[in-house]
Amino acid sequence: MAIGTSPVMQQYAKVKSEYPDALVMMRMGDFYEMLGDDAVRASEILQITLTRRRTAKEGDEGVPMCGVPYHAAEGYIGKLIAHGERVALAEQVETPEEAKKARGSSAIVRREVVRLFTPGTLTDEAYLAGNLAKYLVTVTSAKDGREGAVAWMDMSTGDVGVRLVTQANALAVLAALPVGELVVGEDVDIAWVTGIPRRLVSVQSGLFARSTAETAIKRAYGLGDLAGLGLPSDSCACALGALIGYAELTQVGKLPTLRMPNVVSGRTRMSIDPSTRKNLELTESLGGRRADSLLGILDRCMTGAGARLLARWVAEPLVDVSEIVRRQDAVAALGHAATREQVRDLLKQTGDIARCVSRLLLGRGGPRDLGTLRGTGDVLPALRKALGHCDGLLKVQADGMGGLEDLTALLDRALAEEPLPALIRDGGFIAGGYDSELDSYRVLVTDGNALLQALEEREATASGIPLKLRYNQVWGYYLEITKQHESKVPGHWLHRQTTTNSHRYSTAELMSLERELGSAGAKAQKREEDLLAALVDAVRKASYPLLSASEALATLDVLASMAEVAARHNWVRPLVEDSTAFAIEGGCHPVVASKVAEFVPNGCDLSGGQMWLLTGPNMAGKSTFLRQNAL
Structure with a gap:
């Protein structure tokens, strides 16, 4: 669907061309707006009103449009992601004043994608369950189709792993992972990813090229070569590199600190096919x-x-x-x-x-x-x-x-007592006494009236003139005296205004204090932001x-x-050895036993190659017995 010819619509169309597989949410004042097909799709999922934005064409009925308030966008984005959508968030990266100064009075503000939300690359607390992981996963296969690799990353923790697989066990390996999103190349056989919902699969062929993948790995880990990673094949390097490259793409160049990849061997982990996993x-x-x-x-x-x-x-x-x-x-x-x-x-x-x-x-x-x-x-x-x-x-x-x-000691000194504010802009999270500059701004913010009163008293005492410190929106703060004391005015007072019954003056100290009071709140916020950035840098190190x-x-x-x-x-420790012996006495199914009032335990001995033939009526517990021994 054509977007339109107005500058804003063309700006939207440009971003959409760069992120064709995502819903583009573009900041327009106090809203994030979606246009065209994106608006139609989003309005259906979010159950919000679909309207139309007028185009530059006379008589045109307009382009489909919907929008959400910027301050509530988090919830709407979460709902879109839950439906398997990807969301490209385009923010205003300059003010209208900056745009006009740089490109003329008719210029519109620049908007750029600052983040691509996808189901497998979420880090925000609002989108994550504490006890559940959602992995970004890549799958690649060699040209002969017999060997490949699976790589995975938890963006929220920096956990990274890679494993060599074959077509025979690829589905079992994928079934063991909490897949939030699967990224594959165009040449991957669909049989390798059967069972993964199609809405969670993204095709990104260019990222899997050997040279591109190797460059991404070196960049992420600061390596000169890949020799120290212990990757067993080119397939593993391609899967791992594509994983990192896609993560960088969604975070617009940023990455959290990644753990060194855990290269998993098939000899250390059990492969369980999806059907068995489900039934157990x-x-x-x-x-x-x-x-x-x-x-x-x-x-x-x-x-x-x-x-x-x-x-x-x-x-x-x-x-x-x-x-x-x-x-x-x-x-x-x-x-x-x-x-x-x-x-x-x-x-x-x-x-x-x-x-x-x-x-x-x-x-x-x-x-x-x-x-x-x-x-x-x-x-x-x-x-x-x-x-x-x-x-x-x-x-x-x-x-x-x-x-x-050292880091803990630094944070103990720097941070205020709990509870800390949720947002940086709320301020007040740096402890008093940690930074003298911030303390001085806070004194101005909290004790401004006391400072003004002290100045008033000093000037009255020094001059011997009865005076009042007053304020209006035109002159700001000023010292007011009656006309009868005009002859006593000190030389450092600056005349501001004469009224019918009084004279109004200022001083260099009063004007300086007024400027400091006016900017103290903003300076305190900026200083706290700078201090937080320094603490984050300490966390990075x-x-x-x-x-x-x-x-x-x-x-x-x-x-x-x-x-x-x-x-x-009252469970006991089993003796585990490297043999085919299998002997259990008084075994129970852990789940079923916890749900029934009285579970009858059963033993099982399959050592020495024994085979048991299990019979019994329906609902006698045959399946439970099989499953408990399998577990």
Whole structure:
């Protein structure tokens, strides 16, 4: 649909040509407007009124248009994304005055896309659930179609991974990931991505070129070559590079700090086909409920990051016996009730620091994100002390929480007491006494009347003249005296106005104070913004220790959750060995047993190649028995 010929409509058409697969929301004063086909589509999803914008053509009925208030755009964008749409947000990047000065009186303000919202690249708190991850995923395949790679990224935490796959196991690998959005090249066989909703699939062929992908990886990690990443094939490099390139595209050149990619081997994780995964109800029940799944039973995590990591562990179980035993040892070490409760109480006081770091480094964070980093940093010494007697996997987590002492001390000095404001423009988030310049502005804002009164008293005492300090919109602040005291006026007073019964004067000090009072609020806000930018820069420099601490906290939370669940249900530690032995005594289905008043346990021994033939009437529990042993 043609947009129109007016300057604004042509501006919209230009942005639309650059983002043809997205709905373009362009800032027009106090609204974000959509035109043409975008307006028709958005009005249907958002259930808002579709109107028309007049074009330059005489008698033209106009172009379809709809709009949403800029201050409420967040909710509307969230609804569009939930429907699988991509949204290009075009902001005004100059004022009308700047536009006219640069390009003449008829110039319109420049508008540029500052962000592309897509289902897999969200970092805003409003669009994310604390216990759920949504990954941006790329899939690529070699020319022979037999080998390929899957790469994934959680934009909200900087978590990155890549895995070599074949067509035989690609669907199983994808089924284990919480896919928010899948990006593929034009040459990928559709069979590789069957089962992913089409609305979540984006085709971006140019990003998968080997040279383009390699450049993106080097840029993101500051590398001279890819040798140190341990990527097993060109397919992995192309998938990882396309992943980073697409993320940069949506963030208009920005990226949060990315963790070094986790190169996953098929020999360490179990591949579970989508049908088996669904029927075992690993992460959600057949009815789509998390609470009625294995994950729902196991999740007693105290943090969102822990809940998200547990979901990954359940979705991709370990097959390496030594790693399984390490986890079992850590859970056993947390079996002591006092230690476990202390650890869990401390974990409850921590925040989702990886997501805070991501928002801050993308320019979307605020004072409360810094407050979360401060609060978590204050808890880390106590957590490390609680784990001081531990070894193995728990010691690894304790060591991963170090290196943040300087940043925490800085935030303790710089930030005001809780509660901190949600928005930067609200101000008041920098502590008094941290910055002398900011303190001076705040004194002017809060004590302005007292300063004026003090000046009035000084001038009255020094001159011996009864006077009043007054204000009007024409002259501002002035000293007013009656005519009978005109002869006593000091030489530094400046005459401003004569009225019927009085004279009005100013002084250099009064005029200076008036200017300072008039600009103090704006200067205080600007100074706080500068100080926040400096704190964000400190966060950027400490981003790797922060991400390490985030991973350690999440891992500790999962291990403590497992220990808590085992204690509540009186579960025992199984002996896991590298053999085909399979012997269970008194086994229960964890979900079903939690839902019924009395569950009858059953044993199962398939060791030595035994085969069991299971029979029984309908609803006797055959399927439950099969599933509990599979779990």
